[in-house]
Amino acid sequence: MIEELKTFIAVVDEKSFTKAASTINISQPSVSLHIKILEKKFKTKLIERSNKQRNILITQTGEILYKKAKQIISLIDDTKDELNNYHDSTSGTLKIGASMTIGEFLLPSILGEFIKEFPNVKLEVAIENTHNIYEKFKNYDIDIALTEGSVPAHNYTSSNFYKDTMVIVTPNSFTYDKNIGLKPNLSNQTWMHREEGSGTGEYLNIFLNTEGISPKNFIILGSNYAIKEAVKNNLGVTFISSLVVADAATNNELKIIATKTKYNRFFSYLVHERNLSKIATLFVEKLEKFSKRNIT
Template identity: 40%
Template sequence: MDLEAMKTFVAAVDQQSFTKASKMLNLSQPTVSFHIKNLEKYFEADLIDRSPKRFIVTQTGELVYQRSRQILGLIDKTKAEVLEFHKQLRGKLHIGASYTVGEYILPSVLKEFDEHYPAIDLEVQIANTERINRAIQLHELDIGLVEGQVNHQGLKSEPFLEDEMVVIVPRDHPIRERASITFQQLQDQTWITREGGSGTRAVMDSMLESYNIRPKKLITIGSNHGVVQGVKEGLGLSLISKTVVEHTAAEQLIKKLPYIKTTSRYFSLVTHANEEEISKNVQLFVGKVKDLYRLSEK
């Protein structure tokens, strides 16, 4: 298997262009085409539909792309492990975190870890829960800290911190002026929510469905800070992590509503289910999180 051809193919698909891939890899365009043709010859199938005006990955190409990402990720992981073996406690640790964890919980964990293992370089990616889980599955990340459920094949999760969810309501919202609130008055309100794939969004969707709350409108904002700011500006109500509320000085917006029982969720560590794929650096990071949050080993 030609690993350079595999890298070239992945770059071409990521960039959706042979020309952009050649610039990114510092290769000539004919070399890019040659690498991909060699890969197609190896698999005896077309991987890219070479239409003059469109860049289309075939179904076979999509399969080869996903597997190539995994293989290249494993090779990078192996290189890091070899480095770790020869130069103890060095190398890189690629950490993924969902927005709530990454913005408000992870920084203190990173500080503690860095103080104990200063020779390990840390690289953090913050995205929603779905994207972080997917990146770990593809070996693009070594470990994740997320909210919400983890149902991806080949991954395992372990909760490390409980997180309360609260309803926040604009200061001048009519609901605040009522001495008592009927179930009907909770209907047809505007709710501000995170994007699909977010653990926070999943909890809100579940809450609205469980309590038969019918939104008048949903406003989707792709960050926790944006959601809180939207409520502060009077756009609508929201269900969000109390951790976020406390870090954005928005405690005054919390409102207990009748008929709605707020809930808690857990932040979880996500790693590969296969222990052989978990590096020493990941084990050290997991151990540090467990120490910080006083979790006993099972």
């Protein structure tokens, strides 16, 4: 049954029997057989195929089995690692997903401390926007998700581990009149914006709506670095984590606008409520220690 589930996962991921066969290194007839075995076992149609079998459609029951199969395979892999290493020093593979700001500016130092303490642990790290990281977490592709934006309510445990400060950033040439406030100064400006699904982009939208600021237009960029460089080169202004621009501001490459209001947000970690592996538990403990130093 385990091999059949692995085959089904590959078919859904690849959206093709042929590609799935190549990915898991079995024949295409074997792929078809595995799917038939599952459909017979669960008494339901899992995959609809066109007459030419070039296109496939996952049924609703297929979607349910796919999510459960991912959980089952993840649990088996975690159990195997834990049993194999029960009498040995802590080792195995930890899969972490982090949104962009966390992955670029906080995670390296956290992982450095963790690996120094547990050198036999292997790491697999994905750094993408909050939406993509949450999707990986939801599908059990990663053990722990580190996010900076809001995510849907689900069966997971969430806890804050860092308080971040968001700041208004402009080119050095920008003139800000403290006497007239944010709205008159920052309306009718070009704003650097992250792509949809970004936690940073979400907080920028909240900031603009809260302050009643009406941008002239947006430039959409896919990374924090690109936004920082765009502001430095006089393309516009932005609202972004102080982690991204602190060094550039110190070096007078751009300007942070001081405001009376502190704009803070929290970074969170997500773990599945059940079946947390030993290695994941140790990493959560590291995050909890990190949070005590960085949340006041």
